[in-house]
Amino acid sequence: MRTAGHQIVHHLERFASDEKDEVWLPQVGKERWIVLSKDKKIRIHGIEATALMNAEIRAFLLVSENLDGASIERVVLGAMSRIQGLLLAHKKPFIAVIHRDSTVHVRLKYKDWKRRARDKKGE
Secondary structure: OOOOOOOOHHHHHHHOOOOHHHHHHHHHHHHEEEEEEEOOOOOOHHHHHOOOOOOOOOOEEEOOOOOOOHHHHHHHHHHHHHHHHHHHHHHHHEEEEEEOOOOOEEEEEEHHHHHHHHHHHOO
C-alpha cells in the first residue's frame, strides 16, 4: 500500500505485538490515525469496541479470513475510494468492515454504540 502512495504505520513499528488495546488505541486516537486491522480480537461489540470508541478512532476491520498479504493489499486498495468516502461522510469514531469483494460499510457509529451502552446499563 505504501507503493500505491498511502502512508502506513504498521502496528509493530510503534507498539509491541502483544500490546494491550487500552495502551495502543488511545495513542492511535491522539495521533488521529485510522485503524486498519484483521485482528479477530477487535470486535464490533464488547471491550474492544469500547476502547475504539473512547479513543475516537475510525476503524476499518477486514472481516474476510484466509487472505495472504497480497490479497489483503488487493482488497484494501480496491476499497480505498469507499474508505475515503466513509471518512468524509461520517464523524469519528466509527467501526466499518471491509469484505473480500472490497465492499465497505459502517457497522457501528458512536451514537449507536452510546445508545446500546446506555440501554445495557438500564437492563
